[in-house]
Amino acid sequence: MKRLLAALAAGAIFGAGLALSGMADPQRVRAFLDLFGAWDPTLAFVMGGALIPMAIAWAIQRRMANPILADAFDLPPTRGIDGPLAVGAVIFGIGWGISGLCPGPAIAGLALAPSQAIVAVAAMGAGMILHRLTSR
Amino acid sequence: MIAAFPHAMPVEGLLGGLLIGLSAAILLLGNGRIAGVSGLAARATGLGTGSAPRGMAAAFIIGLPLGAAVMALLLGGVEIRYPASIWPIALGGLLVGYGTRLGSGCTSGHGVCGMSRLSLRSITATLLFMASGIATVALMRAGGLL
Numbered sequence: 001m002k003r004l005l006a007a008l009a010a011g012a013i014f015g016a017g018l019a020l021s022g023m024a025d026p027q028r029v030r031a032f033l034d035l036f037g038a039w040d041p042t043l044a045f046v047m048g049g050a051l052i053p054m055a056i057a058w059a060i061q062r063r064m065a066n067p068i069l070a071d072a073f074d075l076p077p078t079r080g081i082d083g084p085l086a087v088g089a090v091i092f093g094i095g096w097g098i099s100g101l102c103p104g105p106a107i108a109g110l111a112l113a114p115s116q117a118i119v120a121v122a123a124m125g126a127g128m129i130l131h132r133l134t135s136r
Numbered sequence: 137m138i139a140a141f142p143h144a145m146p147v148e149g150l151l152g153g154l155l156i157g158l159s160a161a162i163l164l165l166g167n168g169r170i171a172g173v174s175g176l177a178a179r180a181t182g183l184g185t186g187s188a189p190r191g192m193a194a195a196f197i198i199g200l201p202l203g204a205a206v207m208a209l210l211l212g213g214v215e216i217r218y219p220a221s222i223w224p225i226a227l228g229g230l231l232v233g234y235g236t237r238l239g240s241g242c243t244s245g246h247g248v249c250g251m252s253r254l255s256l257r258s259i260t261a262t263l264l265f266m267a268s269g270i271a272t273v274a275l276m277r278a279g280g281l282l
Contacts, residue, residue: 006166007192011199012206014159014171014244019207019214021152022145027217031143033266033273037282041141042149047247049153050160054252057161067168074168074187076240081260088239089246091231093265097272099219099228102243103236104173104200106229109216111201112208116218120229127233128174128183135238 003069015108021046024108026100033097095127160249167192172245173200174236184237239265 022028022042031040067073096102101109101120109117160171169188178184179193186193208214219225236242239261241250246265250258276282 003167003189003192004195006162007195008199008202010159010162010166010171011196012203013155013162013199014173014196015200015203015205016207017152017155017159017203018200019152019204020155020211021149022215023149023152024204025215025217026219028143028145028215030273033269034277034282035270036274037277038143039141040143042143042145045144045146045149046153046156049150050157050248051153051252053154053157053161054164054248057157057164058253061164064165067165069166070168072168075170079257081257084238085240085257085261086264088235088237089261089264090235090268092235092239092242093268094272095228095231095233095235096243096265097228097269097276098224098231101225101228102173102232103177104242104244106232107173107177107197108200108204111205112214113216113218116216116225119222119225120218123226123229124177124233124236125181125183127230127235128178128181128237129233130230131234131237132183 006069014104015111017046017050018105018108019112021049024105024112026105028100029102029105030097030100033100156244156248157252160244163196164249170245170249171196172241172249173197174233174242175240175245178237235265 018024023046032043106120163169163171175186176193176196179186179188180197246258246261
């Protein structure tokens with residue numbers, strides 16, 4: 001129960017951060033990628049702001065045997081760089097540029113611009129299904 | 137800075153970014169997990185085979201619109217400008233969904249959690265999706281699509 005509440009609180013704080021920072025606005029995100037237009041550097045401040053608490057969290061994590069609410073840390077292995085990582089990141093970037101959307105802002109957008117965000121979330125779900133169908 | 141970039145919101149961006157980093161820190165130090173939205177969304181819907189407990193993933197994903205709604209109420213509204221046509225949303229979303237699964241992450245997992253961990257894999261992914269996003273928008277601008 002505590003783990004569920006912590007996850008819900010973390011999700012809500014994340015969503016609040018997206019709304020406050022302007023990152024829930026696809027046009028603002030695309031303006032960061034628009035180096036040859038009216039460039040908007042806001043996303044760089046968001047990324048900088050997010051990296052500070054997380055860098056501290058990683059320093060604390062290294063001194064902890066276990067997380068506060070769970071039995072063990074379950075973290076992705078720091079594997080090498082491979083083809084799927086590179087191709088996937090490039091495809092994601094193309095979709096990000098076309099729409100100005102990535103998964104967090106699209107899902108948070110369900111509360112802010114539901115009629116448009118539902119299309120984005122459904123399309124992302126379709127892309128995930130397509131990957132699942134073609135990867136086995 | 138402000139004069140050069142009249143639309144920039146450096147203060148709101150920094151504060152919102154701190155909240156995003158705090159959220160990821162809570163999930164890491166509390167539950168021992170990476171706050172990667174694409175992975176948790178796939179896990180919550182059964183489209184991914186990650187190890188995260190499904191309920192925990194769903195709780196995080198449900199929190200996203202709740203927190204955004206509360207912040208919008210506090211601020212008296214948040215500016216949300218989607219593309220005018222449905223096609224960029226649908227095509228962009230499809231590529232985002234596919235790409236984040238193939239590439240094992242998005243702006244939150246690779247960009248925030250992985251880069252702060254100094255993961256070479258995540259730094260590479262972030263540089264690649266930033267570069268391809270910038271190239272895509274540049275091509276759209278050149279083609280008169282913006």
